[in-house]
Amino acid sequence: MRAPANFSQDGSEGGVVRFSGDLSLSSLGTLPNRLDGVDGKVATVDLSGVDRIDTVGAWVVHRFASKHDAQIQGLDEDGQNLFDQVAAADVPVDRRPARVSPFARVVGEIGDAVVTTGRTLYGLLGFLGATTLAFLAVMRHPRRFRYNAVVQQFEAVGVAALGIVGLMSFLIGIVIAQQGAVQLRQFGAEAFTINLVGRITLRELGVLMTAIMVAGRSGSAFAAQLGTMKLTEEIDAMRTIGVSPMEALVVPRTMAAIMLMPLLGFYASLIAIMGGGLLCAWQLDIPFVTYVQRIREVVPITDLFVGLIKAPVFGAIIAIAGCFQGMQVEADAEQVGSRTTSAVVQAIFLVIVLDAFFAVFFTWLGWD
Known part of the structure; x- marks a missing residue:
């Protein structure tokens, strides 16, 4: 049985946070809340002690590392690929629709109506x-x-x-x-x-x-x-x-x-x-x-x-x-x-x- 997710903080080398245990959804527990309370400078995130990690765990670690502008170490090839996918998906969503001028909107609606009418006929x-x-x-x-x-x-x-x-x-x-x-x-x-x-x-x-x-x-x-x-x-x-x-x-x-x-x-x-x-x-x-x-x-x-x-x-x-x-x-x-x-x-x-x-x-x- 894998150990639950945990971390430890080391003030040496500019600040190091070492994760351990099972960083999966079922084993995270209160880890995200405890990470929010980490103060001080964090230069490195060490994942060499992690037994298992899934997408949710990778997202929690990625968010923590991005918040402190820290480097992630200790990943194997599969883990690095997972973090690359999570980082690529971390794109802010602009919920505001693109602004279109009233004239362009009216012309577009007229064009759509003409195309629909032509297809119907x-x-x-x-x-x-x-x-x-x-x-x-x-x-x-x-x-x-x-x-x-x-x-x-x-x-x-x-x-x-x-x-x-x-x-x-x-x-x-x-x-x-x-x-x-x-x-x-x-x-x-x-x-x-x-x-x-x-x-x-x-x-x-x-x-x-x-x-x-x-x-x-x-x-x-x-x-x-x-x-x-x-x-x-x-x-x-x-x-x-x-x-x-x-x-x-x-x-x-x-x-x-x-x-x-x-x-x-x-x-x-x-x-x-x-x-x-x-x-x-x-x-x-x-x-x-x-x-x-x-x-x-x-x-x-x-x-x-x-x-x-x-x-x-x-x-x-x-x-x-x-x-x-x-x-x-x-x-x-x-x-x-x-x-x-x-x-x-x-x-x-x-x-x-x-x-x-x-x-x-x-x-x-x-x-x-």
């Missing part, structure tokens, strides 16, 4: 290509098409959304009619409120607000569902048994969104027109029959075509963005929430960008 384009290939594979092999999954998504994306979409559209129709009537009354043109409500709901707001609502409702659900399945390794299990996750999970959701968005958009436009008609009858004393006849006269059929053409594109963008973000979840439960948020933000952003593109495109076609 690149990944989204790749996912769009994978989804297209999955659609083609299902078309080549119709038996692999999952009708039950598509019908289930019909209910989740369309039927269950009728209530909230209808309420939102009805209120938007009332707001448009009320604000339009207030402004047009200044020019004695309250009757043109009907033109405003009819054209803006069928052409723009009906489909656009429905897309935003579907992105917040169904797009987030797609991301959360697929993210949870990715987290629980259900998607990996599907690949193991030979089932394509793109065909089984992404294609039904994308197809449901593409097919139901035109119906939801048309439904939202009709409800918004009804809301505008209610306000016109109440505030402008325009009978509802007259309101409907005026809508038929002033709203061209091209406005309906514009809304119906944009709707499936918006549905595809919403579904692909939601599924893409859900498939990006890794082994971290926190990512389910962050990816769901990213799916909603990404879908709404892309929908608005595409809506602006369609506005310019249809104007160029003369459908204005």
Whole structure:
């Protein structure tokens, strides 16, 4: 059994402290506290009497020698290597972060955001290509098409959304009619409120607000569902048994969104027109029959075509963005929430960008 760690102090030769015994963690005892009480000059630390030493013991001796600016003697090759490693690790840590100018920090954050956006768009384009290939594979092999999954998504994306979409559209129709009537009354043109409500709901707001609502409702659900399945390794299990996750999970959701968005958009436009008609009858004393006849006269059929053409594109963008973000979840439960948020933000952003593109495109076609 080795002797416990100890030391003795000799005042000769400029002051010598000789260590002995076992300088390991289990045998140090009160040695560090007793070393703190050593006074006087210490020129040499002698370790020739030490039986064993570990990293903690080496650190205690190194700290003592550094405090008194003493030389360490009596080490063999292994002991010297250990002390060299301890000395190399004895570097003060600067806990203060490097000072960065506000301008450089803002530019760096902008650069990081641009890089992240570019990578996300690149990944989204790749996912769009994978989804297209999955659609083609299902078309080549119709038996692999999952009708039950598509019908289930019909209910989740369309039927269950009728209530909230209808309420939102009805209120938007009332707001448009009320604000339009207030402004047009200044020019004695309250009757043109009907033109405003009819054209803006069928052409723009009906489909656009429905897309935003579907992105917040169904797009987030797609991301959360697929993210949870990715987290629980259900998607990996599907690949193991030979089932394509793109065909089984992404294609039904994308197809449901593409097919139901035109119906939801048309439904939202009709409800918004009804809301505008209610306000016109109440505030402008325009009978509802007259309101409907005026809508038929002033709203061209091209406005309906514009809304119906944009709707499936918006549905595809919403579904692909939601599924893409859900498939990006890794082994971290926190990512389910962050990816769901990213799916909603990404879908709404892309929908608005595409809506602006369609506005310019249809104007160029003369459908204005």
